[in-house]
Amino acid sequence: MKHNYSSKAFIAISIIALSATSVCAQCATFVKKKCMPKISPFTQNGQMNTSTLTSGQKTSLNLTFYAGQDYRILVCAEEQLGDVTFKILDMLGKVVFDSQKNDSPDFWDFKVKNTQQFIVEVQVQESESTSSVLPSGCVSIMVGFKKG
Amino acid sequence: MKIKKISFFVFIAISTVFVACSSSSNDSASEENIDAAAAKAKVKDVNAQNVFYSIPSPVETTSLLKAVGAKYDPKFLNPIENVSNYVTLASKALNLGVYGSDLSFTSIYDQTQESMLYLRCTNKLASALGISGAFDETTTSRIEANMQNRDSLLAIISDSYWNADAYLKENGQPGVSSLIIAGGWIEGLYIATQIAKTTKNAGVVSRIGEQKMSLENLISLLETYKADNESIPVLLIQLNDLKKVFDSIPVTATETTASTDKEKGVTVIGNGNTFNLSPEQLKQISDKSSEIRNKIIK
Numbered sequence: 001m002k003h004n005y006s007s008k009a010f011i012a013i014s015i016i017a018l019s020a021t022s023v024c025a026q027c028a029t030f031v032k033k034k035c036m037p038k039i040s041p042f043t044q045n046g047q048m049n050t051s052t053l054t055s056g057q058k059t060s061l062n063l064t065f066y067a068g069q070d071y072r073i074l075v076c077a078e079e080q081l082g083d084v085t086f087k088i089l090d091m092l093g094k095v096v097f098d099s100q101k102n103d104s105p106d107f108w109d110f111k112v113k114n115t116q117q118f119i120v121e122v123q124v125q126e127s128e129s130t131s132s133v134l135p136s137g138c139v140s141i142m143v144g145f146k147k148g
Numbered sequence: 149m150k151i152k153k154i155s156f157f158v159f160i161a162i163s164t165v166f167v168a169c170s171s172s173s174n175d176s177a178s179e180e181n182i183d184a185a186a187a188k189a190k191v192k193d194v195n196a197q198n199v200f201y202s203i204p205s206p207v208e209t210t211s212l213l214k215a216v217g218a219k220y221d222p223k224f225l226n227p228i229e230n231v232s233n234y235v236t237l238a239s240k241a242l243n244l245g246v247y248g249s250d251l252s253f254t255s256i257y258d259q260t261q262e263s264m265l266y267l268r269c270t271n272k273l274a275s276a277l278g279i280s281g282a283f284d285e286t287t288t289s290r291i292e293a294n295m296q297n298r299d300s301l302l303a304i305i306s307d308s309y310w311n312a313d314a315y316l317k318e319n320g321q322p323g324v325s326s327l328i329i330a331g332g333w334i335e336g337l338y339i340a341t342q343i344a345k346t347t348k349n350a351g352v353v354s355r356i357g358e359q360k361m362s363l364e365n366l367i368s369l370l371e372t373y374k375a376d377n378e379s380i381p382v383l384l385i386q387l388n389d390l391k392k393v394f395d396s397i398p399v400t401a402t403e404t405t406a407s408t409d410k411e412k413g414v415t416v417i418g419n420g421n422t423f424n425l426s427p428e429q430l431k432q433i434s435d436k437s438s439e440i441r442n443k444i445i446k
Contacts (some may be wrong), residue, residue: 046309
């Protein structure tokens with residue numbers, strides 16, 4: 001019985017490991033199809049910041065924003081993850097923007113008077129489901145800029 | 149019992165996929181006795197390391213230079229003849245970043261002829277790195293068709309950068325991608341310092357001082373992947389030397405303020421950081437960035 005259980009685990013892990021690359025590729029495809037169009041009319045900054053997250057997890061992005069430009073921060077997540085919120089913090093830890101307190105948009109447009117470093121913190125909300133299966137999906141943080 | 153087994157398999161599935169896809173995860177869990185609660189906690193531990201460091205793209209950097217009145221000068225660019233000198237993986241990646249930055253520079257200043265030449269250099273290096281879907285024939289066709297539309301041109305170049313980054317991350321080569329990003333950033337800084345040296349443009353000098361924060365992000369990005377390629381630790385030593393100069397720049401930090409224009413839906417963030425770069429510090433940054441850049445392009 002124990003031997004049977006180990007074999008099943010081995011087979012499951014092998015199949016999943018082989019398909020992991022394909023899941024990563026699916027994330028890039030998801031970002032291209034569902035997120036890229038939402039960054040317009042801004043120009044995206046050329047870097048893919050994508051994670052596969054589950055319920056309750058966080059990810060963050062550190063980036064400098066320059067005076068004289070307009071910016072859009074777009075947080076894009078696969079539907080099965082449910083509510084995904086984000087906060088923008090300055091280097092002193094002050095919350096500059098909290099999506100939860102602003103009707104939960106998936107993007108925020110802003111400009112800075114002086115060049116600033118911000119941290120974008122993204123949180124997948126805890127699932128209310130009683131199921132032991134945690135929903136998992138791609139989360140992308142995109143940054144777009146345009147002349148201010 | 150059956151449910152516990154299913155939970156275990158699901159947890160292993162999530163952990164495996166997460167480790168394979170995330171930028172910096174290096175943990176895993178495969179103990180048979182992990183229950184659902186422990187599984188959740190473990191996944192969160194892995195996630196705690198999941199931090200991205202992003203650097204402004206060369207398209208953004210060169211746009212900023214143009215906005216403050218910097219003039220185009222082709223002598224600041226890496227000569228196209230050098231493209232055949234790059235034989236190692238690291239030199240190809242770094243110089244793909246360098247030529248990408250030069251391509252952004254020529255495109256922003258409407259230098260059609262030069263843009264096509266630099267596009268060929270990026271094409272050659274991307275192809276040598278096995279990158280598919282970026283700086284390729286399709287990109288060339290799109291650029292040729294949009295030569296007279298600068299905004300479209302810049303969007304196409306940004307798309308190519310994104311495609312290269314995505315391709316390399318998908319194919320387990322994020323370290324190579326970080327070298328492309330580093331090459332692009334260093335070339336942008338080199339061009340800015342050369343412009344500042346020859347024109348004394350105050351706007352350009354100010355932009356150079358502001359690179360302090362991007363340099364810190366670049367170092368953190370490269371630290372994440374320093375085991376991926378032997379050139380990364382070498383580059384990190386040079387960048388940390390450059391950081392010492394940037395660290396000597398006095399920074400005035402004030403608490404940020406936010407005001408929103410509800411009609412336009414745009415928030416303006418006030419206060420923040422100001423950088424006071426002295427002529428001596430500018431010279432040191434200029435010398436150090438030239439030294440690093442010249443080692444890359446030789």
